[in-house]
Amino acid sequence: MxxxxxxxxxxxxxxxxxxxxxxxxxxxxxxxxxxxxxxxxxxxxxxxxxxxxxxxxxxxxxxxxxxxxxxxxxxxxxxxxxxxxxxxxxxxxxxxxxxxxxxxxxxxxxxxxxxxxxxxxxxxxxxxxxxxxxxxxxxxxxxxxxxxxxxxxxxxxxxxxxxxxxxxxxxxxxxxxxxxxxxxxxxxxxxxxxxTQLTAGLAALAVVDAEGLLDAADAAGALTTEVGMGTTVTSSEAIADVRPHPGHRVSATNVRRLTADSEIVESHRNCDRVQDAYSLRCLPQVHGAVRDAVAHLREAVETELNSATDNPLIFDADTVEPRASQTESAAVVSGGNFHGAPLAHRLDYVTNAVTDLAAMSERRVDRLLNPNVQESHLTPFLATESGVESGLMIAQYTAASLVSDCRAHGSPGVDNVPVSGGQEDHVSMSATSVLGLGEVLDQARRVVAIELLCGAEAAEYVDDSLSHGLGTAALYEAIRDAVDPLSGDRQLDGDIDAIAARIQSWSLRDRVAAALEDGFVE
The missing domain is CATH 1.10.275.10 (Fumarase/aspartase (N-terminal domain))
Structure with missing residues (x-):
């Protein structure tokens, strides 16, 4: 290319x-x-x-x-x-x-x-x-x-x-x-x-990463909903139609495609549970809001990538008002196109939105592991021998730690330190914002990897005569290609790393998309 x-x-x-x-x-x-x-x-x-x-x-x-x-x-x-x-x-x-x-x-x-x-x-x-x-x-x-x-x-x-x-x-x-x-x-x-090229360049990579992470989070949420015996009715088209935020519609459609033909979902469609917890029920709304935030950032990044952002700028003399630094053929115009505010504010907004994505994923992890809220077919913390073994208990601790770290990044784009003797008296901190977003994306990716690890392990406790959905079946197989089921307690950091790497490279997403009739919604 x-x-x-x-x-x-x-x-x-x-x-x-x-x-x-x-x-x-x-x-x-x-x-x-x-x-x-x-x-x-x-x-x-x-x-x-x-x-x-x-x-x-x-x-x-x-x-x-x-x-x-x-x-x-x-x-x-x-x-x-x-x-x-x-x-x-x-x-x-x-x-x-x-x-x-x-x-x-x-x-x-x-x-x-x-x-x-x-x-x-x-x-x-x-x-x-x-x-x-x-x-x-x-x-x-x-x-x-x-x-x-x-x-x-x-x-x-x-x-x-x-x-x-x-x-x-x-x-x-x-x-x-x-x-x-x-x-x-x-x-x-x-x-x-x-x-603004450091900000714009890293923001471009962040947009690509965030979009891939969102698809992985939709997939993780769909798998958790399925193996946790939740309902996918909350991702119905009818619900999205009466509150038509674009991101909501995308995430809801993804969940429906991922769980299409799932016998596991069908097996409890008529159960006596009235409602799922918010981390399952409100997945389309929360993931969708993050999608809309990322789309807003993409818009700004695409503009910024194709903009002249240095100072002064050089124009044809005929295109600007006369000024002192002008000849018959050229005008040199000082301005502020270098200011990173158009990116900084959206970067901060997306940083906070991705943190929320990670927070919801961590709550779904808890619902798979926590014996006080998990479904009866699952063992406490998905341990093969509860008590003697801790299973995936500490993976949830790690997810909670990662979410806390995400929350610590704040909003540097509203900070200001005057420099250059006061001549440059309002700056954007956009580079700090984009570096922070990069860190938050990495942390959130690992939280979603933990959810996928737990979702695949929970699948081991589902009646093996029941099939997964079109997408969740491919997702389960892709995770199992990366990590084995638990046969007892083991070191988990490498498992999380392996799944996170497959999210980052889009290989997990691409494998699941290939199993779906229309892929993920773009």
Whole structure:
């Protein structure tokens, strides 16, 4: 697969490049728009006006005018001074997402960089040159400055990068890939670091992960409902029709498809229980609300991926109102497209929604294990010899711990710390928001893995003459391919890891979808 940068970029494209090493290409029309943007910058440089990002200092130092002979040093010093991140280094896929989204944004033709800059970024992706980028340092305004500075240093032969896991100097890494270090021209240093690409790139991966997690959670809930002798009537189309939230309809349809033709469900359809607990009965409403939150985030991410988010932006002179930094052919306009608020608020919203998804999954785990509420055909904590053995008791403890950790992430997108001498007096913390969402998705994935582990074990206690549904049968088999039934107490962390990995890779989802007539609802 090859992704064309400078055209329409999707979260799936980001995942393909970041995780599957899809290559990137730059079409001739995109090259033309990059060259045209650079020509506009050149026309401004020839003038005498002070233009932010080209011949002035940055942030609070915007009033400092830079002589022509120092403009190259200005751009290089910008990268060096801003590469001040801390924390662990970003993983390989995260760096690739960052490289791709920065390359794509520069290719839109509003940043004023030379063609060689986008060519070098594309070459780094295609040859596996992955800059060493520290995790923390971005405030989400003026964009993700510190992480992008660590990335951009490699373009000038500084910093560090890895190739095939080997850590090298930026210069050596470029040399091994057959690439030349760049000497940056005016505007290029700022264009490389000013933008929301860490937030947008990781948010794109988070959207893909969240959508896969939701399908896994629907499947886990369907299996728990089935083996816990609950009813699937609560996922009926009639109920969804009279409260038609889109996500509700999707999750309800998934549960119906997963349990279609289930003899287990049919076996207790006429039982004397009036209602199931909320964690079963309200699955479509809660999972559906999380789906709607993720869809809202996807909308913002798709917009952000295809937006020009650095500052200043370069336009045709005819497209904006006259201003001081304008020539006959070009206008350099300072604004705030680097501010991460459009993503930060939705990221926080989804973080909280995914936490709720994990919380409901943990409650369903309890209903399978807890002898005070579980069905009579199940043993306490699904132990093969209760008392002597604890069975899956502590798996529920782990799920509860993971949910508590999810709740601790809060809403960093409403925080603010003024910086740069008060010039940058309201920031978004969008990078903190997206990093937090990534952690919550990982924790929630493990909670759902625990529910799947417990659901498959509970299935061992169901009358084996009764068949599972179309989807739950495939789900049970997929879990059993990953972990064996209990034959006594054993270490469970590897079991949880194995199922979580299959959720993350979508292999569990894809196997179940193949067994369904129409797959999962998209």
């Amino acid at each position: 090859t992704v064309q940068v400078g055209e329409e970029l999707t979260p799936e494209d980001v995942a393909a490049v970041a995780r599957d090493d899809a290559t990137v290409a730059i079409s001739e029309p995109v090259r033309e728009q990059v060259r045209a943007s650079r020509e506009r910058v050149a026309s401004v440089i020839e003038g005498d006006d002070a233009v932010y990002g080209i011949n002035t200092g940055f942030g609070e130092l915007v009033t400092e005018r830079i002589p022509r002979e120092d403009l190259e040093d200005l751009q290089h010093n910008l990268l060096r001074s801003h590469a001040s991140g801390q924390g662990e280094e970003l993983g390989r896929e995260e760096v690739r997402a960052l490289l791709l989204t920065r390359l794509h944004a520069l290719s839109l033709g509003y940043s004023g960089v030379r063609e060689t800059v986008v060519e070098t970024l594309a070459g780094m992706l295609n040859h596996g040159v992955h800059p060493v980028v520290r995790t923390y340092g971005s405030l989400g305004a003026s964009g993700d400055l510190a992480p992008l500075a660590h990335l951009a240093l490699v373009l000038i032969g500084e910093g560090e990068a890895t190739i095939d896991g080997e850590r090298l100097s930026g210069e050596t890494a470029l040399e091994q890939a057959g690439l030349e270090p760049l000497s940056l021209a005016p505007k290029e240093g700022l264009a490389l670091i000013n933008g």
